Amino acid sequence: MSPAAPVSKFRIGELAELTGTTPRTIRYYEEIGLLEGGERAQGKHRLYGEEDVARVNEIVRLRDLLGLSLEQLSQLVEAETARAEIRRKLASAGSPAARRQLRERALGHIDTQLELVRGRRRELEKLEAELVEKRREVRRKLQP
Amino acid sequence: MSPAAPVSKFRIGELAELTGTTPRTIRYYEEIGLLEGGERAQGKHRLYGEEDVARVNEIVRLRDLLGLSLEQLSQLVEAETARAEIRRKLASAGSPAARRQLRERALGHIDTQLELVRGRRRELEKLEAELVEKRREVRRKLQP
């Protein structure tokens, strides 16, 4: 068996750089409950792991691409967080039926995100088509 | 010849409703110079025309879909505004060479917007593909 994966720990500045944010943003997300506070080990500094990188990346992506408010985002991501936690607990202790229910909830959650992403994509495609048409017209006038 | 098109005039509340914004937003855009102030005819009320509807709609769309700041937007839209004005002036007085130059500048402007829109669309497509993949995996575990 492989030994426990080396749990790399990041300080807040590293987490910020890895996710294209700033320490202030990370602290703000913790302040409003969007992100769990990095563990304050012995000292006073926050320490983060790989899963925090993934989480912040997801938050930033949905924030930028879907234009959601942080409150809307926390509802969306909250569901997933709860799911991840419960999944960990049930992975060993859960009955097959309970696991099945968890996965079905996960599906619903993914579908919700897919709806949002697809709606946005369609809007962008429409705008793109209009711009292409506009360009065609200008070009037509340029070369009579 | 057709008579002059009926120049429909809107008050700020109507303009807001037609563009999915609020009077406050319209006034704010005027305040920062993104929008020309509606003509204050005899009274004190602002009055807008069809072209203002188009402009606000464009602003809102780029703001929401591209996530640009209003300052970035004003640079993007400013170019187009100047273009529209100059186009009006040159439509009668301009030489063919001048008109050609204007159209070439218009092309550059449209291309800039297209780049932005396409970049966004690609990011959304990537996110969409990842979500679809995630969903497939959860489904696979649901039906072994």
Add this chain to the structure above:
DNA sequence: TTGCTCCTCACGTCACGTGAGGTGGC
């Protein structure tokens, strides 16, 4: 004349940015 919409301050809010002044770890 009565409502409704408009007007201008002006303070509040969300999502951070930006120092101020001080402490911790390689």
Add this chain to the structure above:
DNA sequence: TTGCTCCTCACGTCACGTGAGGTGGC
């Protein structure tokens, strides 16, 4: 020990929201 990063206030900013109190037009 020296830097660098971290810490917590706390005020500033952007893009508006939201009354407060008053005036205009169908």
